[in-house]
Amino acid sequence: MSLFNTDKDFNVISNLIPSGSNIIDIGCGDGSLLDYLDKNKNINGRGLEIDQDKxxxxxxxxxxxxxxxxxxDLVDYPDKSFDYSILTYTLQATKKPKEVLEELVRISDKAIVSFPNFGYWKIRLNLLLNGTMPVSNNLSYSWYETPNLHFCTITDFIELCGATNIKIEKKCNLKKYSIQEYTKKSKFDNFFLESGMFLISKK
Amino acid sequence: MSENVIVELASSENPLVLDCGKTIGPIKTAYTTYGKLNDSKSNAILICHALTGDQYVASEHPITKKNGWWSLLIGPGKSIDTDKYFIICPNVIGGCMGSTGPNEENPQTGKEYGLDFPVVTIADMVKAQKLLIDKLGIKKLFSVIGGSMGGMLVLQWLSKYPACVFSAIPIATTSSHSAQNIALNELARQAIMADPEWKSGNYNEQNTKPIKGLSVARMAAHISYLSEQSLHEKFGRNLQNKNKIEFSFDADFQVESYLRHQGFKFVDRFDANSYLYITRAMDYFDLKMENNGSLIEAFKDTEAHTLCVSFTSDWLYPTSENKVITKTFNALGLNVSFVEIDTDNGHDSFLLNEPEFFDTIQGFLDATYKKL
Known part of the structure; x- marks a missing residue:
């Protein structure tokens, strides 16, 4: 899902991570993010990727x-193997997103998770007016060929965390490229943000 | 490129102590090298051969006159670039291409060892390789690379001499020989020993040769190196130079003819007793047992950068066996990479032209070399 991975997104992630951290990037693609973090934060990085070319x-x-x-394959990592795990725009393509999130906070102290927000107003409007599944720059697949299995909204994500052992520590606004302490659910975020990004940990 | 070199290592006063408790010394090791060792001696790569491989990894084989078994991978400008790296490939002890083994002369008696040769292990082979590396003045190998049994030697290096290995590529291998692996080796050994020409191992003395036994052993092993898919694609049920089956036991099918050919050409270059000894060494290989039942314990001191490779259609050393190794490296927090190459060529894939496999190795080696 490299469409999302702009340098500015990378910079937000970089700002969430202390220098020298042990990191695993799950669905790391061609390794651009790990390379960026290595150069900017001198991290000790590992990747997990399904595609051989990448x-x-x-x-x-x-x-x-x-x-x-x-x-x-996350089961193969012992508890607290890493300081941070990163899952960018991959959650919606997993078969069991809830279990994957629980694994993230098991294998690492903290996890950074980002995903396309289906509560975004343009997606809502598209479905309302056209009555078809959304296809946009960020969601470029037709419904019949998409690798994405589990779309959610920011509200859905927050509710899932609440129902499991996951605590949300910070939220990131990928429009303004800002990071805030998470206090409570915001209807505005769910409506106005094209994607959600959160720093989570085990409750 | 160097010629084949034979060096004497250890000595009768300072012999190699084997796992079985016996000692041998001096021993001989035959090896080839390619490329140049740099001034800091930091660009050396040790290549470990498989069961029936030898030191002719990237140069013409003196008996078969064929190109080296990894000449597609190793050479000037190739994936393992001999313009950049110094390659060392020794014949293992127990082998039959010039290193101390059952068909070599026993210095104590002046006669061929035969079955008096002690049973050696993968660890013993590695101890002998370490003596060679010491003799060459190399403190730390940039990389140790090998497939199949060669992969076992790589793992043994990581376990036994962790301070001497900067990076390692174990390919299509296992950390302990499975029951299926042992069963196939036992089939091969029994085929050799059932040949009346084997003469309890004294065939050279009696001027015979267990050609039939050794070729049946090779045929059985060769099947295990292929996959159902590759056999089907190569041969199907095609008949060999005939239009219909002949209701006989001649080679009606192409696959029969192919296997017979593989068996008979093998005996020209390989020694039957060596085959017994080396398969036994593989069967005894069990890093977990060797380390009080803990594979973590086996690798606890290594800091090497590792790349593990398996092949989808390999049923002899399947991906699951290779993942046992990567899982252990992960648990130890090592810098480990793992790739499962998608191919129909079975276990043999590591010796064939697999461009994705070659690119994987090259990318890893060249990037890791920058971390030295």
Whole structure:
């Protein structure tokens, strides 16, 4: 889902992470984010990726990467293996998003999760006016060929965290590229933000 | 490129102590090198061969006259670039291409060892390789690379000499030989020993050769190196130079003819007793047991950058066995990478032209070299 991964997104993630952290990027693609964090925050990074071509790109960048699947292979990591795990725009493509989130906060102290927000007003309007599944720059697949299985809204995500052992620590606004302490659910975020990004940990 | 070199290592006063408790010394190791060792001796890569491989990794084989078994991968400008790296490939002890083994002379008796040769292990082979590396004045190998049994040697290096290995690529291998692996090796050994020409291992002395036994052993092993898919695609039920089956036990099918050919050409270059010894070493390989039942314990001191590779259609050393290794490396927080190459070529894939496999190795090595 490289469409989302602008330098500004990377910078927000970078601001959430202290220098020298141990990090796993799940669904790390060609390793651009890990490379960025290595250069800017001197992290010790690992990747998990399913696509072999992208794995080879990671290796050529000197990034340690495991071929694997977020739904299956996170069980192989012991508790607290990392300081931070990162899951950018991959949650909606997993088979079991709830279990994946629980694994994230098990294998790392904190996790950064971002996803497309289906509560965004343009998506709502599109469905209301056209009556078709949304296809936009961020969601460029037709419904019949999308790899995405579980779309949610920011409100859905927050409610899921509340129903599990997950605490939301910070929320990021990827429009203004800002980070705020999370206090309570905001209807405005759910309506006006195209994507959600949160820093979470185990309750 | 170097010629084949044979060095004497250890000595009768300071012999190699084997896992079985016996000692041998001096021992011989035959090896080839490619490229140049740099001044800081930091660009050396040790290549570990598989069961029936040898030191001719990237140069013409003296008996078969064929290109080296990894000449697609190793050479000037290739994925493992000999313009950049110094490659060392020794024949394992127990082997039959010039290193100390059952068909070499026993210095104590002046006669061929035969079955008097002690049973050696993967760890013993690695101890002998370490003596060679010491002799070459190399303190730390930039990388140790090998597939199949070669992968076991790589793992043994990581476990036994962690301070001497900067990076490692174990390919299509296992940390302990499975029951299926042992069963297939036992089939091969029994085929050799059932040949009356084997003469309890003294065939050279009696001027015979267990050609049939060794070729049946090779045929059985060769099947395990392929996959159902590749056998089907290569041969199907095609008949060999005939239009219909002949109601006989001649090679009616192409696959029969192919296997017979593989078996008979193998005996020209390989020694039957060596086959017994090396398969036994593989069967005894169990890093977990060796380390009080803990694979974590086996690798606790290594800090090497590792790349593990498996192949989707390999049923001899399947992905699941390779993942046991990556899981352990992960648990230790090592810099580990893992790739499962998608191919129909079975276990043999690591010796074939697999561009994605080659690119994977090259990317890892070149990027890791910058971290030295």
């Amino acid at each position: 794995i080879r790109e990671c290796l050529a960048k000197g990034i340690s990467v495991m071929q694997g699947d977020a739904d299956i």
